[in-house]
Amino acid sequence: MLPFQSIGEAEAALGRNLTAAEVMWFRYSAGMHDFWLYAHNIAFLILVYSLAPLPVALVELFRPKSIDKYKLQPKVRHPASTVLQCYKDVVRTFILAVGPLQLFSYPTIKGVGIRTGLPLPTGWEVAAQLAVYFLVEDYFNYWIHRWLHGKWGYENIHRVHHEFTAPIGFAAPYAHWAEVLILGFPAFLGPAIVPGHIVTFWLWMALRHVEAIETHCGYDFPQTPTKYIPFYGGAEYHDYHHYVGGQSHSNFASVFTYCDYIYGTDKGYRYQKEHLAKLREIWKTNDLNEEVNAPLVKYE
Ligand SMILES: [Zn+2]
Numbered sequence: 001m002l003p004f005q006s007i008g009e010a011e012a013a014l015g016r017n018l019t020a021a022e023v024m025w026f027r028y029s030a031g032m033h034d035f036w037l038y039a040h041n042i043a044f045l046i047l048v049y050s051l052a053p054l055p056v057a058l059v060e061l062f063r064p065k066s067i068d069k070y071k072l073q074p075k076v077r078h079p080a081s082t083v084l085q086c087y088k089d090v091v092r093t094f095i096l097a098v099g100p101l102q103l104f105s106y107p108t109i110k111g112v113g114i115r116t117g118l119p120l121p122t123g124w125e126v127a128a129q130l131a132v133y134f135l136v137e138d139y140f141n142y143w144i145h146r147w148l149h150g151k152w153g154y155e156n157i158h159r160v161h162h163e164f165t166a167p168i169g170f171a172a173p174y175a176h177w178a179e180v181l182i183l184g185f186p187a188f189l190g191p192a193i194v195p196g197h198i199v200t201f202w203l204w205m206a207l208r209h210v211e212a213i214e215t216h217c218g219y220d221f222p223q224t225p226t227k228y229i230p231f232y233g234g235a236e237y238h239d240y241h242h243y244v245g246g247q248s249h250s251n252f253a254s255v256f257t258y259c260d261y262i263y264g265t266d267k268g269y270r271y272q273k274e275h276l277a278k279l280r281e282i283w284k285t286n287d288l289n290e291e292v293n294a295p296l297v298k299y300e
């Protein structure tokens with residue numbers, strides 16, 4: 001809720017005209033309680049989760065040849081019924097676990113200083129804060145994920161997420177409700193350390209989910225824009241983690257690759273990658289173009 005009665009009042013307080021985005025924000029949020037602005041998060045979460053995995057899910061279903069060759073585990077196909085069941089389970093977890101978490105975490109959000117007012121943050125402020133959020137979340141997620149691969153953590157919690165040995169976008173948040181709640185902690189830590197505007201917070205949550213969906217999509221597309229982000233893991237990287245399964249002690253990181261490199265938990269993956277690079281050379285010499293164009297790490 002904004003402390004101004006009119007746009008004129010807001011402009012007088014800021015000492016300048018409002019930008020078009022700020023006028024829109026004023027009109028949308030001026031009379032809305034901060035709690036409801038925060039509660040938008042769960043709606044965005046379900047919206048992003050329902051739409052972002054759809055394109056690749058359709059590829060999985062109809063298998064157009066030109067795209068299908070990028071599938072990382074070509075022998076594993078999930079029928080529509082499995083995808084639908086996964087979707088239902090995740091939405092239920094969102095409503096029953098993340099929803100109540102939203103209610104109870106509202107005072108914390110206010111306490112750490114996430115603001116809802118004017119001015120809106122600049123593009124640079126948003127970008128810098130998002131970078132911090134991604135780095136903080138990635139680091140703590142790495143250690144929690146490693147703990148979840150211990151005997152107790154895996155058997156009681158994390159094995160649910162690993163039911164998909166060949167992941168799909170819809171399976172990105174498919175996990176035990178406890179895991180969804182535990183991993184909310186590193187996601188919230190960045191905004192708690194460097195609090196920003198609620199719009200940045202929404203954007204962070206949406207981007208983090210889009211990133212997880214891309215990482216779990218099961219395809220390694222050569223033109224993916226995220227390939228240009230330094231130390232970015234991506235689909236091939238996390239697919240290997242699922243492929244190895246419960247015994248996996250490789251590729252724990254959720255976004256970047258540097259933690260696995262520093263702490264030596266990417267050795268199996270690197271060995272596999274080098275081995276396949278050698279095979280690729282052999283395919284090249286033997287003129288087997290189909291394989292040469294396939295993803296570098298292709299699990300069969
Ligand atoms: Zn895992």
Ligand SMILES: [Zn+2]
Pocket residue numbers: 161167172216238242
């Ligand atoms: Zn995963």
